[in-house]
Amino acid sequence: MRRTRPVVVGGISLAVAAIIFIVPFFFIFLQAVKSRSEASRLNFDLPKEWLLWDNFLAVVEARNYQLLLAYFNSTLITVFSVTILVVLSAMVGYVMQRRRSRWNGVAQVAVLIGLMMPPAVVPTIGLLQSIGLFKTMTGMVLIQVAYNLSFSTLLYRSFIGTIPRDLDGAALIDGAKPWQIFFRVVMPLLKPVTVTNIVVQSIAIFNDFTNPLYYLPGKENVTVQLTLYNFQSMYTSQYNLLFMNILLVTIPPLIVFIFFNRQIVAGMTAGGVKG
Amino acid sequence: MSGVELKDIRKSFGALEIIKGIDLDIKPGEFVVFVGPSGCGKSTLLRMIAGLEDVTSGLLTIGGKDVTYAEPSQRGIAMVFQSYALYPHMTVAENIGFGLSLAGRPKAEIAAKVREAAASLQLTHLLDRKPKALSGGQRQRVAIGRAIVRNPQVFLFDEPLSNLDASLRAQMRLEITDLHKRLGATMIYVTHDQVEAMTMADKIVVLNGGRIEQVGSPMDLYNKPATPFVAGFIGSPKMNIYSGAAAEGLGCKTYGIRPEDLTLSSESGRWSGKIRHVERLGADALVYFRVEGFGDMVARTIGSAAFQPGETVWATPQAGAEHRFDTPNPVAA
Amino acid sequence: MVEAQRPKRKSPYPLWFFLPAAIIYGVLFLVPTATSFWYSLTRWDLMTAEYIGLENFRQFFSEPFLVQGLINTLIYAVMTSGLKTIFGLLLAVLLTSNLIARGFLRTVVFFPVLVSTIGIGITFTVMMHPTRGIINVALEAIGIDGPGWLTDPALALFSVALVDLWKGVGLATLIFIAGLAAISPDYYEASRIDGATRMQQFRRITLPLVWPATVTVITLSLIGGLRSFDLIWAMTKGGPGFSSDVVASVIYKQYQAGFYGLSTAGNVILFGLIAVIMVPLTVMFNRREVEQ
Numbered sequence: 068m069r070r071t072r073p074v075v076v077g078g079i080s081l082a083v084a085a086i087i088f089i090v091p092f093f094f095i096f097l098q099a100v101k102s103r104s105e106a107s108r109l110n111f112d113l114p115k116e117w118l119l120w121d122n123f124l125a126v127v128e129a130r131n132y133q134l135l136l137a138y139f140n141s142t143l144i145t146v147f148s149v150t151i152l153v154v155l156s157a158m159v160g161y162v163m164q165r166r167r168s169r170w171n172g173v174a175q176v177a178v179l180i181g182l183m184m185p186p187a188v189v190p191t192i193g194l195l196q197s198i199g200l201f202k203t204m205t206g207m208v209l210i211q212v213a214y215n216l217s218f219s220t221l222l223y224r225s226f227i228g229t230i231p232r233d234l235d236g237a238a239l240i241d242g243a244k245p246w247q248i249f250f251r252v253v254m255p256l257l258k259p260v261t262v263t264n265i266v267v268q269s270i271a272i273f274n275d276f277t278n279p280l281y282y283l284p285g286k287e288n289v290t291v292q293l294t295l296y297n298f299q300s301m302y303t304s305q306y307n308l309l310f311m312n313i314l315l316v317t318i319p320p321l322i323v324f325i326f327f328n329r330q331i332v333a334g335m336t337a338g339g340v341k342g
Numbered sequence: 343m344s345g346v347e348l349k350d351i352r353k354s355f356g357a358l359e360i361i362k363g364i365d366l367d368i369k370p371g372e373f374v375v376f377v378g379p380s381g382c383g384k385s386t387l388l389r390m391i392a393g394l395e396d397v398t399s400g401l402l403t404i405g406g407k408d409v410t411y412a413e414p415s416q417r418g419i420a421m422v423f424q425s426y427a428l429y430p431h432m433t434v435a436e437n438i439g440f441g442l443s444l445a446g447r448p449k450a451e452i453a454a455k456v457r458e459a460a461a462s463l464q465l466t467h468l469l470d471r472k473p474k475a476l477s478g479g480q481r482q483r484v485a486i487g488r489a490i491v492r493n494p495q496v497f498l499f500d501e502p503l504s505n506l507d508a509s510l511r512a513q514m515r516l517e518i519t520d521l522h523k524r525l526g527a528t529m530i531y532v533t534h535d536q537v538e539a540m541t542m543a544d545k546i547v548v549l550n551g552g553r554i555e556q557v558g559s560p561m562d563l564y565n566k567p568a569t570p571f572v573a574g575f576i577g578s579p580k581m582n583i584y585s586g587a588a589a590e591g592l593g594c595k596t597y598g599i600r601p602e603d604l605t606l607s608s609e610s611g612r613w614s615g616k617i618r619h620v621e622r623l624g625a626d627a628l629v630y631f632r633v634e635g636f637g638d639m640v641a642r643t644i645g646s647a648a649f650q651p652g653e654t655v656w657a658t659p660q661a662g663a664e665h666r667f668d669t670p671n672p673v674a675a
Numbered sequence: 676m677v678e679a680q681r682p683k684r685k686s687p688y689p690l691w692f693f694l695p696a697a698i699i700y701g702v703l704f705l706v707p708t709a710t711s712f713w714y715s716l717t718r719w720d721l722m723t724a725e726y727i728g729l730e731n732f733r734q735f736f737s738e739p740f741l742v743q744g745l746i747n748t749l750i751y752a753v754m755t756s757g758l759k760t761i762f763g764l765l766l767a768v769l770l771t772s773n774l775i776a777r778g779f780l781r782t783v784v785f786f787p788v789l790v791s792t793i794g795i796g797i798t799f800t801v802m803m804h805p806t807r808g809i810i811n812v813a814l815e816a817i818g819i820d821g822p823g824w825l826t827d828p829a830l831a832l833f834s835v836a837l838v839d840l841w842k843g844v845g846l847a848t849l850i851f852i853a854g855l856a857a858i859s860p861d862y863y864e865a866s867r868i869d870g871a872t873r874m875q876q877f878r879r880i881t882l883p884l885v886w887p888a889t890v891t892v893i894t895l896s897l898i899g900g901l902r903s904f905d906l907i908w909a910m911t912k913g914g915p916g917f918s919s920d921v922v923a924s925v926i927y928k929q930y931q932a933g934f935y936g937l938s939t940a941g942n943v944i945l946f947g948l949i950a951v952i953m954v955p956l957t958v959m960f961n962r963r964e965v966e967q
């Protein structure tokens with residue numbers, strides 16, 4: 068008796084939790100394969116006709132292949148900013164962890180501020196305009212780097228603490244220059260946390276809506292999230308296409324998640340544990 | 343082959359002085375062991391010689407050249423770390439050849455030197471493995487191999503055997519001694535284990551609290567310890583050491599007698615006491631007893647001796663084996 | 676004599692490693708943050724800034740809909756943070772117990788964290804449609820007249836907060852699971868021998884020992900809540916009226932309207948709000964951690 072009750076309670080709450088978390092995704096998929104009129108009913112009826120491919124083509128071709136451009140832009144921004152981010156934050160985390168200097172305190176405060184404070188948007192726009200980076204991909208990439216440095220640095224710093232310092236000493240005796248110690252000895256050993264960083268930051272930057280909204284307006288610069296946002300007002304009567312779009316936006320993180328589940332979990336909890 | 347000279351070497355971390363003025367002259371080709379309790383500054387001193395720690399003040403020369411402020415790679419030294427510090431992402435061959443590759447040597451030359459070093463350490467069949475796939479002893483050898491290819495004037499070892507089990511440790515002790523004979527290079531070896539110091543060293547440097555207590559050959563330190571600290575540190579089981587009233591009765595501040603320098607008798611002798619415990623080690627036996635008004639005493643005798651706990655035993659120091667010091671015993675104080 | 680030449684040796688950890696990051700971060704984050712304090716005191720069109728003293732702030736605190744944004748921000752942050760903490764811990768306890776399909780359920784709960792906020796916002800907006808949305812249709816089926824989740828001004832903010840909970844609780848759960856995993860099973864066995872019940876174990880062992888994770892969850896979700904913009908923007912755009920406006924959406928609206936100085940004042944107020952809440956909280960949490 069006393070043993071069955073927790074099982075029953077657990078089972079029920081699990082079923083509820085599963086439904087709550089799965090139903091919306093099921094809903095997305097269902098709407099995405101329906102015809103226009105079926106989708107407008109917004110219900111759970113199965114479609115008479117599965118229009119997965121037709122809806123996919125319709126979304127891709129919409130507005131002169133805007134979605135493809137958006138994927139291209141988002142990918143470009145993500146790849147460049149994550150690459151820069153990984154190298155720069157590893158360098159900062161490394162020196163912060165290894166060397167005691169009065170700049171450490173400054174760096175620490177900077178990291179904390181970066182984790183906590185929102186950016187000052189309009190002054191940033193003013194500044195980007197004055198240096199010619201407003202509405203440019205370069206500007207967007209650098210903004211993503213600046214805004215995500217703190218989190219990456221935090222991940223790197225705590226991981227570098229687990230790399231024995233004797234390795235640096237051995238390399239120094241072997242005649243390595245400082246940058247060789249870092250790039251040839253330390254950096255290769257950071258692979259696990261680098262993978263975590265790449266995965267977590269790629270998802271964050273790919274999913275980012277607010278920053279492109281402010282700093283990257285304009286048709287030729289659209290990103291995936293902005294496209295989706297714009298489709299929302301455009302497709303008020305074509306829910307099937309709207310949801311096909313959502314489905315397409317959901318798939319990249321799903322794929323990444325399937326392959327890098329462990330690294331994502333490691334990064335999210337590690338970053339969280341000492342915030 | 344070159345000597346190493348330290349002149350009033352000091353090291354502070356912030357306001358805290360860790361190394362308090364070391365003067366030392368190490369001859370070319372000598373095997374010198376720094377020994378002392380944990381935390382006395384052995385590693386710090388060695389790392390200063392390596393150039394991994396800045397020297398706060400003093401002068402350091404290697405082969406007659408002032409290297410006090412030289413880069414580690416410019417000092418003609420190689421170091422074997424306690425943790426071995428093998429590069430985990432490189433194969434054994436890459437680990438050994440890393441220094442040469444950084445120096446931009448031709449690939450063929452690197453390969454030849456790596457093969458030569460590996461052969462001398464029986465590592466040839468392991469060259470393509472990563473450190474993770476090696477046993478403790480093999481890692482140790484790779485670390486030594488990495489040191490050898492640098493062809494250094496001075497080898498530095500920081501407790502290289504402390505991560506190995508007892509039997510492997512004994513074997514590696516011999517191998518390192520052999521290496522020293524073969525290469526004839528100067529070697530500085532740090533350990534907290536006095537057995538390692540006694541068995542390997544040409545010259546032992548006993549460190550305590552950032553200062554040198556005594557420098558000498560193993561038998562010098564054993565026979566003529568300069569201070570009660572050295573007397574207590576060198577030798578196993580430890581020397582019996584007495585201070586206070588007991589020592590003053592014998593005309594000194596601190597009095598010491600080694601367990602193996604006591605003759606036991608069941609009838610007569612200088613001191614007597616009731617046996618509390620007998621440890622039989624096989625060839626030897628250690629007899630523990632308490633001398634009233636004097637203190638606890640250990641004596642070493644033959645393994646077949648018939649002493650039993652509860653009996654009364656008499657002990658007499660052998661002639662010329664007593665140690666008298668005019669300094670108080672730092673441990674008792 | 677030796678002291679005469681003392682070339683300082685170069686550290687193997689050069690400070691110039693900070694430089695590239697410091698330039699990007701300094702120019703694009705710190706400089707705008709610093710100048711925002713000045714611009715918040717001006718009437719500004721990105722070209723010329725005219726000093727008007729505290730006028731922007733006076734306006735911010737006298738316009739009811741702007742004050743509403745400030746209050747909403749607090750409500751939203753406290754509510755999402757509290758709910759994520761409670762449900763995160765409950766889910767974590769559930770998902771660390773011996774259950775079938777535990778791994779799958781962890782995945783299911785965590786996955787929304789990784790999905791586009793805009794996508795989720797749109798999906799729930801549709802599901803919360805007052806008449807055709809599946810939530811109200813389902814409620815109707817069991818005889819309940821569902822409310823206008825996003826159309827009722829009294830309810831909109833709470834509805835968005837619930838979606839935020841749905842999307843974000845997975846991260847809280849993950850952090851709590853890590854925290855629970857760090858508690859040695861010895862404590863539970865020892866207390867079982869001492870005769871503790873399940874409930875006593877939870878209150879006297881689990882809760883205190885999972886405190887560091889709790890601090891993390893509260894801190895992260897509060898910061899997230901105070902800054903949140905995209906979900907609200909995707910679902911209600913601050914409406915109906917200004918009923919679900921938060922400071923971040925006010926900043927955007929004022930920016931769109933060309934009131935750059937006022938928008939920046941909103942930004943400065945948001946800095947202040949976060950500082951006023953997070954600094955004492957962090958100090959308090961750290962102190963409690965030290966005491967333990």
Ligand SMILES: Nc1ncnc2c1ncn2[C@@H]1O[C@H](COP(=O)(O)OP(=O)(O)O)[C@@H](O)[C@H]1O
Nearest residue numbers: 355356360378379380381382383384385386387
């Ligand atoms: N980087 C450092 N900063 C402060 N103190 C240190 C540092 N390195 C070593 N010490 C201190 O110096 C003393 C000697 O350390 P070490 O040379 O490692 O001792 P040993 O190798 O003899 O055990 C210890 O008390 C240690 O705490």
Ligand SMILES: [Mg+2]
Nearest residue numbers: 384385386501
């Ligand atoms: Mg040491």
